[in-house]
Amino acid sequence: MNIKSVASILLAMSSVAISFDSFAQNKTQADRIAEVNAILREVPVIDGHNDLPWQYRKKGNDLGAFDITKDTSANKLVTDFPRLRAGGVGGQFWSVYIPPTMTGTIGVRAVLEQIDVVHRLCEKYPNELELALTADDVERIYRSGKIASLIGMEGGHAIDNSLAMLRMMHALGARYMTLTHMKSLDWADAATDTPKSNGLSEFGEQVIAEMNRLGMLVDISHVSDNTMRHVLRVTKAPVIFSHSSVRALCDHGRNVPDDVIKLLPQNGGVLMVNFMPGYLTERGRQYTVAKQAEEDRLEKLHGNDRTASQAALEKWKQSNPRPQAADLKDVANHIDHIRKIAGIDYVGIGADYEGFDGPPTGLEDVSTYPALFAELMNRGYSAEDIKKVAGSNILRVMRKAEGVSAELKRNSKN
Ligand SMILES: [Zn+2]
Numbered sequence: 001m002n003i004k005s006v007a008s009i010l011l012a013m014s015s016v017a018i019s020f021d022s023f024a025q026n027k028t029q030a031d032r033i034a035e036v037n038a039i040l041r042e043v044p045v046i047d048g049h050n051d052l053p054w055q056y057r058k059k060g061n062d063l064g065a066f067d068i069t070k071d072t073s074a075n076k077l078v079t080d081f082p083r084l085r086a087g088g089v090g091g092q093f094w095s096v097y098i099p100p101t102m103t104g105t106i107g108v109r110a111v112l113e114q115i116d117v118v119h120r121l122c123e124k125y126p127n128e129l130e131l132a133l134t135a136d137d138v139e140r141i142y143r144s145g146k147i148a149s150l151i152g153m154e155g156g157h158a159i160d161n162s163l164a165m166l167r168m169m170h171a172l173g174a175r176y177m178t179l180t181h182m183k184s185l186d187w188a189d190a191a192t193d194t195p196k197s198n199g200l201s202e203f204g205e206q207v208i209a210e211m212n213r214l215g216m217l218v219d220i221s222h223v224s225d226n227t228m229r230h231v232l233r234v235t236k237a238p239v240i241f242s243h244s245s246v247r248a249l250c251d252h253g254r255n256v257p258d259d260v261i262k263l264l265p266q267n268g269g270v271l272m273v274n275f276m277p278g279y280l281t282e283r284g285r286q287y288t289v290a291k292q293a294e295e296d297r298l299e300k301l302h303g304n305d306r307t308a309s310q311a312a313l314e315k316w317k318q319s320n321p322r323p324q325a326a327d328l329k330d331v332a333n334h335i336d337h338i339r340k341i342a343g344i345d346y347v348g349i350g351a352d353y354e355g356f357d358g359p360p361t362g363l364e365d366v367s368t369y370p371a372l373f374a375e376l377m378n379r380g381y382s383a384e385d386i387k388k389v390a391g392s393n394i395l396r397v398m399r400k401a402e403g404v405s406a407e408l409k410r411n412s413k414n
Contacts, residue, residue, distance in 0.1 A: 032374035037088060039386050044090025044142050045369045046391035048272035048350025049152060049221075049243035051095050052079050053117040055354050061117055063124055078353050078365035081128050081147075086367035090142030091132065091391060093152035093176065093242060094118045095355070100183035100190075103157050108165060111158035115172050118151050131173055135398040152242055155181035155222060156188055161203065163210050175398075176217035176242060179207075179227065189224040191254040199230030212236045213412065215405030217397065220244075221254070221274075221350070228260045237404040238268035238397045243350035245279040245334045246271075252278065252285050261338055264346040268400055270393045271342070272350030273334045275363050277326035280334065284325030291320070328362030332375045335389065344385050348394045
């Protein structure tokens with residue numbers, strides 16, 4: 001036997017070993033997914049943030065624009081009923097987002113139109129969706145086989161500095177309000193803008209008190225560190241981060257610093273992890289920063305000519321292709337970090353699907369949550385841990401906030 005044939009035998013043996021290995025791994029992965037799916041049948045995914053209503057707005061709020069009963073990939077969407085089902089989703093906070101440029105009555109009108117989209121979706125698809133107003137509603141609805149549909153307002157400019165507007169949004173079903181989006185308000189500072197109040201203004205504190213009384217969750221995604229700390233000092237109910245990641249792993253101003261994560265156990269709130277690569281890894285963040293800078297430059301350059309600035313941005317994107325900046329393991333790392341700093345009771349999922357392009361590898365759409373939970377189980381998470389991250393933690397927070405609201409209403413009558 002010459003050296004060449006020994007080498008070829010060794011090569012053949014090693015390729016058998018490789019294929020056996022990958023077979024064993026695949027089988028384990030398939031078993032894991034089956035295990036996760038069984039867990040999610042008990043406590044499904046309750047995701048903190050999905051921007052599907054905004055996708056409808058881009059089509060004039062025409063509910064006929066997409067057929068979400070079928071795969072919507074052709075519409076460049078990542079959300080539809082078949083994929084929500086495959087993802088084990090039983091509850092979804094649909095974001096009724098309005099951009100920070102929509103202020104005053106324009107913003108109020110826009111958010112009402114967004115809320116209307118969620119109401120109409122529930123009406124159009126009664127076998128799939130039902131509006132949920134309480135934690136009990138969420139459980140009843142997902143047990144009946146439908147997806148509990150919650151309304152999350154993003155951000156606080158939608159109430160146009162009016163507590164009456166806040167109360168009316170609650171009456172229409174809004175169950176959280178993200179205090180700010182990218183821009184600081186008169187009463188709350190954003191993470192990505194110049195501060196005005198170093199946290200909350202006096203009126204900002206009144207907004208929190210009224211949200212506590214109403215039982216509307218205070219969402220401190222997007223706000224500045226000082227606003228996070230200020231809210232945590234004054235709120236009587238647990239808070240949420242509906243879609244935020246952690247600063248220690250990706251240095252974005254809108255991610256949550258460790259000293260704030262450490263305050264969560266005392267407050268009882270939950271940090272629901274965002275899947276956007278720009279918030280997950282430094283590589284992702286740097287690309288997002290560069291793209292934003294170019295967008296700002298082009299907007300200034302072209303003024304009101306949106307078509308010209310959009311066209312120029314597309315050109316920029318072609319010569320600066322988005323890097324594959326994050327994968328499923330990065331999201332698991334963020335969850336691990338929160339678990340390490342605060343504990344398993346304070347982590348949730350707020351993927352932000354439909355709110356960004358270029359999802360992490362392995363988490364391409366709403367069908368992929370089980371793959372993330374399989375990864376967490378591979379890292380030693382128990383079935384109980386998975387239930388907490390998927391849905392139990394946010395349900396606990398909702399219940400607690402409902403209890404605080406009932407108590408505050410009782411006391412205010414005395
Ligand atoms: Zn957002």
